[in-house]
Amino acid sequence: MTASIVSPVLLGIEGGGTRTSVRLVDGAGTTLMNFQTGPAVLSLMTDRELRWHLRAIAERLLYVPQAIGVGLAGARTHVDQERLAKAISRIWPNIPCVATNDLETALAAAPESVKELPRVLVLSGTGSCCFGRTPDGRTAKVGGRGHIIGDRGSACDIGLRALRAVMADLDHRGRMGKLGVAILNALMFNEPDQLIPWSVHATKTEIANLTVTVFAVAQTGDRLTKKILADAAAMLAExxxxxxxxxxxxxxxxxxxxxxxxxxxxxxxxxxxxRRIRTCWSRRARVIPLARPSVWGAVKLAEGVVRPEIGKACSASQPVAPLTLPAPIADLQVLSDSPTELRNPRSIKLDRLPLPQGIELMLSEDALIPAAVLKEKRALTQVVEKVVAAFQTNGRLFYAGAGTSGRLGVLDASEIPPTFRAPREQVQGIIAGGRQALWSAVEGAEDDVQAGSEAISFRQLDAQDVFIGIAASGRTPFVWGALHEANRRGAFTVLLCFNPAMREAVRKLREPAWKPKVLLTPNVGPEVLTGSTRLKSGTATKLVLNIITTLAMTKVGKVISNLMVDLNPSNVKLRDRAIRILVQLTASTPDQARAALEATGWVVKSAYERLKKG
Incomplete structure (x- = not known):
């Protein structure tokens, strides 16, 4: 490092859907390097892609930074930010760092006020978002969420509104006004109908680019265009x-x-x-534009950690402490004590077993499951009784899990409407990582305690509901976050796992909100393939869920004898089954059963009542 460079050297990185901005600054505020690279949205990158992106930046730097601030789009949760921090530490070991999102860096780039005030970043670019922060670290976020369901007042939103407005103008008046003509010219189209296929395939950026045309036409005084922009300004202010x-x-x-x-x-x-912000908030509100690129906010965050923390490893930035696992559950000893993590002595030579013996081994291990589940009969009975009571009072049953456990919960929930003609919201499955996790792994999803809590909050559980957390080892953070919030909301809570050691861990918990009302802990023993809980643990999970929902639906009148009198006959096979059910229950002929079903709109239970009355 030359004598003219003042220590410390600070590195700021801000990445989004269009580009990544990089700025290297010395302690005197002199810019040593300033360049841009490709886009970086954390939620769209694998760990390897993230490291490659950061390594490419590191290789271009002429000086080694002494502190780093990084804000990436998509780094929304604490788990996201921890993931980012881990990647940064791989590239720049033992260098203090703040890992956060691009909203935080943009807000940090604003000039400091004489008096510390709550701040709200109002962002309108290709997308839009509002992000607020108080001096004590509380935050709030409004908007964003993409151009289909959010991004109000953004360039993309303005472009979409312009397209709809000019087509409506054409339909109503039989000709295009100034804005329509200008858009055709900008896109080099010869007639309006060419906008139809283009709009179907246009990217978010292509639609956002129409904003340039909208603003140009607005300067001519065009009323339609000025209304589009006025509406956009009103939404941003709101x-x-x-x-x-x-x-x-x-x-x-x-x-x-x-x-x-x-x-x-x-x-x-x-x-x-x-003007609109001052109208809706206060005439005294201070409204200022961001005077310098928001990557300076990343530099400022780096400066905030460098002086007291030289040599400290990189860490995530989280203004408000997220929900974290209590110590007895977080203790990895609970995991290592779980039978699901132990080696099965009967399958030590699994890789050398002839196929017939392998089949016999796996089936013999599965044969141990019913006896293990039967030992939980008393607790399982209590759970079924609670589910029956919930169904009888318009309550709901929720499952939450990660990986195989989550998929099995979603599977059981999805089978309830066709089997018992129940509303789909009556039994709901929640899987860590959401819909994508049904068919592929979602990085870090099961480790996010806060995400589990928020999933339950958004589903609005209450005291009428039953919650069952499913975790083979019993320790899945997402499930515990969900269980904590379900308890807080008054729901009846259950933990289903295959780790008897979890009972002792739960006994050590002090806060009632962390304690499930019922623990189901069948000991199915070690897996044939060590740690692969999609095997015996998965089979046992399916068995337990089958018992709970089948018996609960039976007790609320969805079954007569052992027949599904409330199934939804939505295809040929099920319609044939519905006819046979009625024949067996009422001694009617197939033709009589079909006639009763047709008369009641193929509602089996109504047809049954009709036939019983004669």
Missing amino acids: DACACASQIAPAGSPVEFVLNGGVMLRNPSFMRDVS
Whole structure:
């Protein structure tokens, strides 16, 4: 390092869907390097891709940074940020770092106020979002979520509204106005119908690019275009004030920071947004544009950790402490004590067994499952009784799990509507990582305690509901987060696992919100393939869930004798089964059964009552 460079050297990195900005600055604030690379959205990158991206940046640096600030789009949760921090530490070991999202870096780039105030970042670029933070670290977020269901007032939103407006204008008046003509010209189309196939396949960026045309036409005074922009400004202001209301009392001093190309490149639009914010919040509200690139916020975050923490490893930035596992559950000894993690002495030579013996071994191991489940009969009876009571009072049953456990919960829930003609919301399955996790792994999903809690919060469980957390080893953080929130909301909670050691861990818990009302811990022994809980643990899970929902539905009148009198006959096979059920229950002929079903809209139970009355 040359004498002219003042220590410490700070590295700021900000990545989003369009580009990654990199700035290397010395202790005097002098920019040593400033460049851009390709996009970086954390949620769209594998761990390997993330390391490659960071390594490519490191290889271009002329100086070794002494502190690093990184904000990437998609780094929403604490688990996301921990993942980012881990990747940074692989590239720059033992260098202090803040790993966060691009909203935090943008907010940090705003100039400091004389008095610390709650701040709201109002962002309108290709997408849009409002992000608020208080001096004590509380945060709020409004908007975002992509151009299909969110991004109000963004370039993409303005582009979409312009397309709809010009087509409506054409339909209503029989000709295109200034905006329609300008859009055709910008896209080099000869007639309006060419917009149809283009709009179907256009990317978010291509639609957002139409905003340039919209603003140009607005300068001519075109009424339609000015209304589109006025509506966009109103939505941004509305979201900004909604965000502020989550972190500050109405009308109290708040600083609003405007950022993004839609506002910074269009001063009149920015003034309109500012005016509307002052109208909906307070005339005293301080509204300022972000004067320098938001990558400077990443540099500022790096500066905040370098002086007291030289040599400290990189860590995630989380303004409010996320929900974390209590010590007795977080203790990995609980995991190592689980039978699911032990080696099965009967399968030590699995890789050398002839196939016939391998088949015999696996089936003989599965044969041990019913006896293990039967030992939980008393607790299982209590669970079924609670589910029956829930169903009788319009309550619901929820499963939550990760991986195989989550998929089995979703599977059982999905079978209830066709089997028992129950509303699909009556039994619901929640899987860590959401829909994608049904067919592929989602990085870090099962380790996110907060995500489990939020999943239950969004489903709005209450005291009428039953929650069953499914975790083969008993320790899955996502499941415990869900269980904690379910308890907090008054639901009846159950933990199904195959680790008897979990009982002792639960006994050590002090906070009632962490304790399940019932523990189901069948000991099915070690897996044939060590640690592969999709085997015996998965089979046992399916068996337990079958028992719970089948017997509960039976007790609420969905079964007569052993026949499904409330099935949904939605195909040929099931319609034939419905006819046979009625024949067996009422001694009617197949023709009489079919006639009764047709008369009742193929509602089996109604047809049964009709036939019984004669």
